[in-house]
Amino acid sequence: MPAVPYVSAAAFRAHPTYLDTQGLNVDSTNPDAQTAELTNLLLAASDWADSELDQPLGAHLHTQTERIFVGSDQLLKLHADHGPVLQVVSFGYGYAPTALTVLTTPTVWVEQDTNIVVSLATAGTVAWSGSLQFGSPGVGGDLFTQAVYVAGHTATVLADSAEAGDTTLSVADPTGIMPGGRYRIWDPGLEETVTVDPAWIPPAPSTLPDTTVVSLLQPLRNAHAEDHDFSGVPADLRRAVVLHTMSQLMRPGTKDEDEYPDNASSSTRTEDSRPTGMGLLKEARRTLANYARVR
Structure with a gap:
C-alpha cells in the first residue's frame, strides 16, 4: 500500500x-x-x-532478477517488470547468481520507458567477477542478471x-x-x-x-x-x-442487497442520473487499462 x-x-x-x-x-x-x-x-x-x-503507480525502488541471452551485439536487453523506468541504480550480471559483476553507475539505454539495454562492451572495463569463466563474458549464452531501478510516477x-x-x-x-x-x-x-x-x-x-x-x-x-x-x-x-x-x-x-442500487440512501450522494455507481468503477478501469503492465 x-x-x-x-x-x-x-x-x-x-x-x-x-x-x-x-x-x-x-x-x-x-x-x-x-x-x-x-x-x-x-x-x-x-x-x-x-x-x-x-x-x-507511485515511484518506487524495484529489484528484478532474470536470465538473459547474450547476443552477438554484446547487449543485455531486460524488459522491466515495472514502468516507466526512471533510473537504473545498479545492474549485475554473471554466470552464477552468487557471483555477479555489479555496475553501480551503469550506462544504460532505456527504450519506451520499459526496456533496459546494457552494453557488455562498455561494461567490460569493470573487473569480471564470474567464477566460471576467465575474462569478460562471451556471447551466445545466458547470464544471470539483477537490475535495481526506480519505476513509476x-x-x-x-x-x-x-x-x-x-x-x-x-x-x-x-x-x-x-x-x-x-x-x-x-x-x-x-x-x-x-x-x-x-x-x-x-x-x-x-x-x-x-x-x-x-x-x-x-x-x-x-x-x-x-x-x-x-x-x-x-x-x-x-x-x-x-x-x-x-x-x-x-x-x-450494507443492509441493502444491491451493490450500487439507483435508489441509494447514502448521505454523501446527491441526485445522479446514472443507473448504478458501477459506471464510475468501469470508467476508472478503462483509464487504468491504458497504463497496464505489458509483460
Whole structure:
C-alpha cells in the first residue's frame, strides 16, 4: 500500500464530485476526523489502482532478477517488470547468481520507458567477477542478471510549507524526482507546475526515503501549505483514483442487497442520473487499462 494516497483529501474535495465528505466519521464532529476518514478512502483507492496495474503507480525502488541471452551485439536487453523506468541504480550480471559483476553507475539505454539495454562492451572495463569463466563474458549464452531501478510516477506531498518566491521545496519522499523534471503541486486554487533545477542532485533511492529539500529552476508563484500533493502522476490516473473514491462514497448502507442500487440512501450522494455507481468503477478501469503492465 502506498505511504500516502495519490490524491490528497484537499485535492479530492476540490474536484467537482458534488459529494458531502463531512459526515464520513459518524462518531465525530471534528473536521479533522472527517479528513482522516476521507484520506483512508483515498488510500484504499490508491491501493486498488496499484492492484489494477499489477505494480505500484507511485515511484518506487524495484529489484528484478532474470536470465538473459547474450547476443552477438554484446547487449543485455531486460524488459522491466515495472514502468516507466526512471533510473537504473545498479545492474549485475554473471554466470552464477552468487557471483555477479555489479555496475553501480551503469550506462544504460532505456527504450519506451520499459526496456533496459546494457552494453557488455562498455561494461567490460569493470573487473569480471564470474567464477566460471576467465575474462569478460562471451556471447551466445545466458547470464544471470539483477537490475535495481526506480519505476513509476513521483507521488509525494510537501513536508513543509513554502512561500511565494522560494526556490526550494521540502518533500516527504524524493523517490522518482529527477533533475530537470516537471511536477505539479495540486494545491486547490493555487496549483502550479514546477521544474526541478537540472543541477539538483537527488539522494540515493531507498526503500525508506527521508524528507528531502528539492531545488527549483524558477521561484514559486504561490505560497503552499504542507501535505499538498507534489506529483508526477498523469492527471487521468489521478482522476481514476477520484472515480473509485466517488463510487465508494455513493454506496448505500450494507443492509441493502444491491451493490450500487439507483435508489441509494447514502448521505454523501446527491441526485445522479446514472443507473448504478458501477459506471464510475468501469470508467476508472478503462483509464487504468491504458497504463497496464505489458509483460
